[in-house]
Amino acid sequence: MPVKPYAAGHSKPILLWAVALMLLLVSASVLAQSPHPFAVPEQRLPTVSSGWLAQWTGQIAIWQSEFYRELTGAVRAWKADGWQAWGLLGLSFAYGVFHALGPGHGKAILSAYVLANRETVRNGAILAFASSLVQALVAIAMVGIAAGILNVTGAVLNEVTAWLELGAYALLSGLGAWLVFKHIVKPLIKRISNRGHGHSHDHDHHDHNHDHQHHHEDHVEADACGCGHVHMPDPSQIAGKLNWRKAWGAIVAIGLRPCSGAILVLVFALSQQFFVAGIAAALAMGLGTGLTVATLAMMSLGVGRMAEAAGGGQGRAWGQIIGNALQGAASIAVLLFGLLLFSAAWQYGALN
Amino acid sequence: MGAFKPYLSVQDPSARYPNVRHPKAWGNGIATLFLMALLFMPMVALAHPHMWVEAKAQLNFNAQGQVTGVTQTWVFDEMFSSYAKQGLPATSDNRPPQEELDKIGQSWIEALADPMSHYFTRITYGKREVPTAPAQRVRVDWDTATEQMSLRFELPLLEPLAPADKPLVVSVADPTFYVAYSFEADDAISMVAAPERCDANYQRPERLDMETAQRLAAIGPDVTELPDDLMAVTQTLQHRVVLTCQ
Numbered sequence: 001m002p003v004k005p006y007a008a009g010h011s012k013p014i015l016l017w018a019v020a021l022m023l024l025l026v027s028a029s030v031l032a033q034s035p036h037p038f039a040v041p042e043q044r045l046p047t048v049s050s051g052w053l054a055q056w057t058g059q060i061a062i063w064q065s066e067f068y069r070e071l072t073g074a075v076r077a078w079k080a081d082g083w084q085a086w087g088l089l090g091l092s093f094a095y096g097v098f099h100a101l102g103p104g105h106g107k108a109i110l111s112a113y114v115l116a117n118r119e120t121v122r123n124g125a126i127l128a129f130a131s132s133l134v135q136a137l138v139a140i141a142m143v144g145i146a147a148g149i150l151n152v153t154g155a156v157l158n159e160v161t162a163w164l165e166l167g168a169y170a171l172l173s174g175l176g177a178w179l180v181f182k183h184i185v186k187p188l189i190k191r192i193s194n195r196g197h198g199h200s201h202d203h204d205h206h207d208h209n210h211d212h213q214h215h216h217e218d219h220v221e222a223d224a225c226g227c228g229h230v231h232m233p234d235p236s237q238i239a240g241k242l243n244w245r246k247a248w249g250a251i252v253a254i255g256l257r258p259c260s261g262a263i264l265v266l267v268f269a270l271s272q273q274f275f276v277a278g279i280a281a282a283l284a285m286g287l288g289t290g291l292t293v294a295t296l297a298m299m300s301l302g303v304g305r306m307a308e309a310a311g312g313g314q315g316r317a318w319g320q321i322i323g324n325a326l327q328g329a330a331s332i333a334v335l336l337f338g339l340l341l342f343s344a345a346w347q348y349g350a351l352n
Numbered sequence: 353m354g355a356f357k358p359y360l361s362v363q364d365p366s367a368r369y370p371n372v373r374h375p376k377a378w379g380n381g382i383a384t385l386f387l388m389a390l391l392f393m394p395m396v397a398l399a400h401p402h403m404w405v406e407a408k409a410q411l412n413f414n415a416q417g418q419v420t421g422v423t424q425t426w427v428f429d430e431m432f433s434s435y436a437k438q439g440l441p442a443t444s445d446n447r448p449p450q451e452e453l454d455k456i457g458q459s460w461i462e463a464l465a466d467p468m469s470h471y472f473t474r475i476t477y478g479k480r481e482v483p484t485a486p487a488q489r490v491r492v493d494w495d496t497a498t499e500q501m502s503l504r505f506e507l508p509l510l511e512p513l514a515p516a517d518k519p520l521v522v523s524v525a526d527p528t529f530y531v532a533y534s535f536e537a538d539d540a541i542s543m544v545a546a547p548e549r550c551d552a553n554y555q556r557p558e559r560l561d562m563e564t565a566q567r568l569a570a571i572g573p574d575v576t577e578l579p580d581d582l583m584a585v586t587q588t589l590q591h592r593v594v595l596t597c598q
Contacts, residue, residue: 037463038403038432038531069404072430153439260402264431271434271499
């Protein structure tokens with residue numbers, strides 16, 4: 001049964017619109033949120049509740065709350081007895097693991113980013129841990145300088161967090177725009193400029209795409225038309241080296257907004273004149289968050305890979321179409337996330 | 353279809369059979385999208401307290417045996433307390449000066465006065481909501497022993513009310529579940545100058561079941577009136593002080 005190129009051509013817009021629509025629906029509820037009377041730097045994101053998902057997030061929230069409530073006691077215990085440091089580190093790590101499973105944008109952005117870029121699993125994990133480490137370091141630096149040295153109030157800390165948040169989301173929007181340009185606009189332009197002979201390609205491209213079965217690893221120029229160019233993969237990318245110049249945007253976009261749990265435990269440690277416990281707790285939280293985000297990013301890569309394989313893999317028309325659609329959809333998702341979070345932070349952040 | 357296979361793998365097994373197209377491609381694609389949609393969606397659990405408040409409620413009566421208002425004291429958890437205290441000047445006993453605490457109290461009460469929050473308190477008599485004046489006698493304190501901050505305020509009824517055949521119910525809850533309240537202290541519920549015939553009881557909220565949580569989550573923020581059956585359920589999710597006078 002031959003591939004019907006026309007049907008294939010339609011699948012991409014449908015998938016993309018589905019993602020876009022979904023995110024727009026979510027956006028309506030974000031924008032309707034108003035600030036809470038007792039403001040702490042807490043990320044307010046829309047509620048998604050359905051079936052097992054609600055049960056799952058509910059349970060996670062309960063665990064996370066339990067760990068959170070133990071943190072103050074653990075800081076005090078360490079202050080009294082050095083050996084109790086492990087208690088705080090363990091709790092903070094567990095809090096980080098469950099925190100990343102609950103609300104937050106980090107895991108979603110990173111999952112979309114690695115899909116959009118066809119990162120390797122190893123790179124996805126490195127990105128996850130790097131961004132979580134940056135997140136912890138930003139929290140430590142912010143509380144250390146603003147609260148520890150300048151002794152500002154909680155209200156000012158909320159404001160600083162809001163600015164960092166805006167910066168992170170602006171950066172994220174830029175990153176999304178760049179991904180959309182690279183994976184959707186550029187291939188489309190290429191396709192249009194190839195139109196003169198493109199028609200015949202549409203009919204026979206499924207005949208000559210097996211000469212490069214492993215080209216799908218990581219090559220940057222995603223081929224939207226699948227019209228049979230010979231793709232020579234860059235050997236360094238096959239090897240799975242992370243391109244740090246390319247990755248810093250994603251790392252900073254995720255890491256720039258410090259996690260509220262880390263800020264609160266740092267401020268509490270400061271109030272106990274025991275800031276080092278706060279630093280250790282923030283780093284342990286970062287490690288836990290990184291572990292969860294890395295796992296989720298790897299899962300999203302695995303799912304994407306399975307979808308491509310379902311269509312016959314990158315070498316086949318269907319596989320390539322699904323792969324490209326996923327890449328395009330993930331790029332759009334990053335862009336929409338950025339715009340959505342930015343507008344929500346702009347309207348309802350602590351800046352107002 | 354296929355086990356977990358990371359991008360690192362070079363050989364695609366399905367590519368070995370180039371002429372066999374997978375009929376389930378579309379279905380798998382949709383399933384994939386669905387899975388990813390779940391993964392991408394920022395999730396906020398409905399039941400996710402980030403703040404814990406040990407609360408007390410006191411019912412105030414006038415000489416005619418009418419309820420004039422409710423005074424509440426909310427003691428905040430240590431983490432939030434230290435955050436609220438951060439950056440304030442401290443007196444010799446490590447307590448913030450009262451004028452600083454008053455400023456904080458003013459900002460909290462202003463925010464709580466928002467109709468959406470309404471001090472997280474509703475007073476009902478039968479099916480009718482009892483209107484209240486803005487909060488007064490606002491006081492924020494710092495307890496140096498427990499290192500906790502507390503907020504006290506009185507919510508006066510617009511018109512004093514003597515409950516007769518029906519109970520007067522004071523419900524306390526944060527509808528967003530951001531703040532978790534507890535009324536567990538022995539003296540959590542009290543009455544001042546109450547007539548003999550009146551009795552106040554505390555009713556603990558029931559746990560939010562998942563079905564209700566989902567239905568609540570599905571209702572848009574612009575909807576102010578819940579369906580009757582859902583309203584009946586959410587009533588049981590609040591901490592309730594039930595005042596009955598025979």
